[in-house]
Amino acid sequence: MTMPSARSKGSLPLQINQGSATHRSLQGLGLAVLVGLAFMGSMTNSFQVGLLTQALIYASAIAGLNLVTGYTGMLSIGHSAFFGIGAYTTGILVSEHNWNPLLTFIVSFLICFVFGLIVGLPALRIRGINLALVTLALAVAFPELIDRFPGLTGGTLGLNVNLTQLLPPHWTGIGIQNRFEYYYWIAAVVLALVLVLCSNLTRGRTGLAMRATRDRETAATAVGINLAWIKVYTFGISAAITGVAGSAFAMYLGSLSADSSFTLILSITLITGLVIGGVATVVGPIVGGLAVIYIPHWTEGLRQGQTEGLFFGTILIILMFVMPDGLMGLLKRMSRFVVQIKPRAPEGPSAASEELLVGSDLNANPDSEGKGDTTLALS
Amino acid sequence: MQVFLEYLFAGISNGAIYAALALAIVMVFRGTGTINFAQGEMALFTTYIAWGLTTKNVPVVLCLLVATAAGFVLGAVTERVFIRPIERKSLLATLIVLLGLFLALNSLDGILWGNQNYTMPSLFPNSVSSFVSVGGARLYWANLGLWIVVAVLVGAMFQLFNHTRLGLHMRATASNRESAALSGIPVGRILMLGWGFSAAVGAIAGILFTPLSPDALGLGEMFPILIQASAAALFGGLDSPGGAVAAGLLMGIVEALLSGYVPAIGGQLQEAIAFVAIVLVLLVRPQGLFGSKEVERV
Amino acid sequence: MSLLEITDLRGGYGPSMVLHGISLTVNEGEIVVVLGANGAGKTTTMRAIAGLISRKGAISLDGLSIIGMNPDKVVGAGISLVPQGRGTFAKLSVEDNLLVGAAKRRDRAGIKEDLERWYEVFPRLAERKKQPAGTLSGGEQQMLAIARALMNRPRLLLCDEPSLGLAPIVVREVFSLLTRINAEQTMAMLIVEQNAELALEIASRAYLLEVGNVVSEGTAASLRNSDAVRRAYLGY
Ligand SMILES: Nc1ncnc2c1ncn2[C@@H]1O[C@H](COP(=O)(O)OP(=O)(O)OP(=O)(O)O)[C@@H](O)[C@H]1O
Ligand SMILES: [Mg+2]
DSSP, rough: OOOOOOOOSSSSSEETTTHHHHHHHHHHHHHHHHHHHHHHHHOOOOHHHHHHHHHHHHHHHHHHHIIIIIISSOOOOOOOHHHHHHHHHHHHHHHOOOOHHHHHHHHHHHHHHHEEEHHHGGGGGGOOOHHHHHHHHHHHHHHHHHHHHHHHGGGGGGOOOGGGGGOOOOGGGGGGGGGHHHHHHHHHHHHHHHHHHHHHHSSSSHHHHHHHHHSGGGGGGGGSSSSSHHHHHHHHHHHHHHHHHHHHHHHOOOOEEEHHHHSSHHHHHHHHHHHOOOOOOOOOOHHHHHHHHHHHHGGGGGGOOOOHHHHHHHHHHHHHOOOOOOOHHHHHHHHHHTTEOSSOOOOOOOHHHHHHHHOOOOOOOOOGGGOSSOOOSSO | HHHHHHHHHHHHHHHHHHHHOOOOOOHHHHHHHHOOOOOHHHHHOOOOOOOOOOOOOEEEEEEEEHHHHHHHHHHHIIIIIHHHHHHTTOOOHHHHHHHHHHHHHHHHHHHHHOSBBBBBSSSSSSSTTTTEETTEEEEEHHHHHHHHHHHHHHHHHHHHHHHHHHHHHHHHHHHOHHHHHHTTOOHHHHHHHHHHHHHHHHHHHHHHHGSSSTOOTTTTHHHHHHHHHHHHHHHHHOHHHHHHHHHHHHHHHHHHHHHOTTTTTTTHHHHHHHHHHHHHHHHHHHOOOOOOOGGGGO | OOEEEEEEEEEEEEEEEEEEEEEEEEEETTEEEEETTTSSHHHHHHHHHTTOOOOOEEETTTTOOTOOHHHHHHHTEEEEEEEEEOOOOOSSHHHHHHHHTTTTTHHHHHHHHHHHHHHHSSHHHTTTTTGGGGGEEEEEEEEHHHHHHHTTTEEEEEOOOOOTTHHHHHHHHHHHHHHHHHHHTOOEEEEEEEEEHHHHHHHEEEEETTTTTTEEEEEEEHHOOOHHHIIIIOOO
C-alpha cells in the first residue's frame, strides 16, 4: 500500500518535496505541455477542432460531476439537466435578449448554482440510493419540462440561435470560416478555469469535508465542518460548473433540442467519462471527456446505432471491476514508482484509508458490531 | 360514472404493474441494499424473448413461462457475476455497474430486435368485443386477467416470504447478513435467489403490461414504468413489500384519474410530479410510509 | 484426539494480519475459556473458526478439516457461534429467530422439540415468542442469541463475550445456564470472556491471548493462580 519511504538517492522512485523548486518546475513543465497541446489542437482541421471542442466541454461538465460523485460520493444521474439548464440559459439570453454570449456564462453559473442547491437540499435528509433516484427523476423530467414551455424554450422544435450572434469578436482576429477555433478556445479557457476551481476546492478544508462525507470512517477528521451543508453546497457548485459547460455547448452548437441533447443518456455519458478518467482526480475529467467523444468516433466503423450503448455499458462495468480508479488513478499509482511527491503538511484522508474500507466486512447491520470497547478487564 | 370507471380500470392495471415492479425492486433492495436500475431493462429483455417466441407460433402461456424462467436466470446470474464482487466496494460502484447494465441491456435489445415497436399478443382474449360491462364502463378481459395474475403473483410472493422456510431465510438474510451466515444460511445462494425471483416477477409484469396497448413493446417503453415503480417503492418504503404494492396501486390510480381529468398533466411530466410529491414525503419521513428506520443507508 | 483442534491459525482483515499462529484445542464436553485484553484478537479467532474471515493454518472438528469452509458449512459441521454483540434479527419475531437457527436441520419433529426445550430453559423467550427480537432487552437478546445457536444442536458452541453489557446478576444467570447446558447436552464450549473470574470458575481449561498469540495456557485453576493473569484480569 505505502511505498517504502527510505530509499537511497538517485534510484527510483525519485523523491521530490512538495513546493520545492524541482516540484514547481515540474508543474510548470506540465502546464507548458498542456498549453502547447492546446495550441496544437487549435491548428487541426475544423472537423477535428469541433470534436476537440466537444471533448473539452464534456470535460468541464464531468469535472462538475466529479465534485458531487467523485469527491463527495453522491451519485448524481441528474447532471444532464444542469448541463441543459446552462445551455438553455445561454440560448435564451442570446437569441431572445441579445446578450453577449460570454456574459451569459455567469448567469448560467448562478442559475445552476441555485438549482443545484435546490436539488441538493433533499440530501440533508435523503441519502444514498434515494438521492440517486431523485436525481434520476430530474434527468427524466428535464426534456419533458423544456417541451412544456415552447414559448420560452422552443419546445420540441428546439431553440436556434442566430449565427451572427455567436461570431468571434473582431479583436480575436478569427474569421467566420474559422469560428470553431473561437469556440474551441472558449471551451479550453472554461475548462482551465473549472479545473483550477476544482483543484482549489478539493484541496482545502472543503475537500476534506467532501471526502469525509464520502468515507464515513474519516468523518472524525472533519470535526467542526457541517457535513450536511457541505453536501448541499457541493451540489450547488457542481451544478454550476456543469451548467457553464452547457453554456459553452450552446455556443458551440447554436441550436438546442432537449430531446436529443439533454437526456438521461447524457448523464450516463458523463458518468462513464468520469469513471474512465478516474473519480476524484483533477485531470481525470479531461481524459474522460476525450474518451466519451473519441471512442464512439473511432469505433464508428463498427457500430450500427445501438452498438455504442452496448460498448459504453460494457466499458462501465468492466472498468468498475478492473480499474475502479480509472486511467488517472492507474497512472497515479504507476507514477509513484517513478516520482514521489512528499507532502509538506500531514496528509488528509489518504488512499490507505480508502483501501481499508474496501476490505471491510460484509455486515452492515449496526446491532451486531463492536460495542467491544465498553467493558474493561481491569475493574 | 362510466368515464370515472374507465379511468379507474386503466389506473388499476397500471397500478398493478407498478406494484409488481415495485415488489421486484424491494426484493432486491432488501437483499442487497441497492436499487436495480436495470430492473426495467431486464423485464424488457425477457418480454422481447417472449415476443420472439410468439412470432414462432409458440402459445403465449408457454412464452410466459419461458420468459419468466429466463428472467430468473438473468437475475440470479447478474447477482452472482456483476453484483456480489462489486458490492463490498461501495454503493456508488454498485450503482454505476447497474447503470452500465441498464445501458448495455437496452442497446443489446436494440441490436437483437431493432428499434421499431411491436405489438405483444395477450394471454387473454383481446378483441374489441372481449369485455364485460361494469356500470356502463368496459372492463376488458386483458385488464381483468392482468389484475388476477398480479394478485396471484403478489399473493404467492407474500406466501413465500412469510410462510416458508426459504422466505424466513430470505428475511433473515435481509435483516442481518452475518448472523444469517452464522446460523447456517447459505447467504450467497439466498441473494441469488432473491435477484432471480425479482427478475422473474419483472418478466411477468412486462408480458402482462405490453399487450394492453398496440405497439407497446419498444426500447423506451419499460424505463418510464420502472421510474414510477421505484417512486412507488420509495414511497411505500424500500424495505416494505406490502408498502410497495399498496403505493404502486395507489400511484397507478391517482395517475390515471389525474391525467384523465386534468389533461395538462400527462406523459413524462407525471413522473416528475410523482417524484416531487414523493421527495416531499421523504423529507418528512425518509424511510417511506411503511418502511422502517434502519433502511436509510448512507 | 480432541473435538476441536486448531494449529497455527493465522488470519486478519484484508492486508492487516491479526492472528499470528494460534493453536488451541477443545475436548469433547469440555468448557474452555479464552482471555485477553481488548484488541488481543479473541473475536477474530472466533470469526476465523466460524469461517467469516479468510484464514490459514489448520482447524478440524472431530478430525474433519473445516479450514476452507464457508460459514454456513461450518455451522453444518456442528459449530455454532454466538457473536459478540448478539446479532439478533431485529425485525423477525423471537420464534422466527430461533427457527433461523435451525437452518441446517431437516428434522421437523426434532426442531419443534428443541424449540420447546429452549423455551423451557429460557422462559422469558417463551413469553415473547411473537415479539420482534429488536424490542427485547439486552439480556433477553443475549439469551435469544444463545438459544438460536443451540437450535443447530452444535457439538461445539462458541460464545463471544456472553456477559457484554449485562447486569452482574444476569451474567450469573447466563453462565449458570451455559454450565447446565454443557452438563445436560455434553456440549463442548469455547467461551471468550472479559469477566475472567466468572469464566475461570466454569471452565476446565483456559488460554491467554496477547496481540494475536497464545501467551499462556493451562487448567483454569493454574491460570487463576498465575501472577500474570491475576494482575491483568483478576485485579488482585
Ligand atoms: N473489521 C476489521 N477490520 C480491520 N481490523 C479489525 C477489524 N475487526 C477487528 N480488527 C482489528 O483486529 C484486532 C483484534 O480485534 P478483535 O476484535 O479480535 O479483538 P478482541 O480481542 O475481540 O477485543 P475486545 O475484547 O475488545 O472484543 C484489533 O486491533 C482490531 O482493531
Ligand atoms: Mg471481541
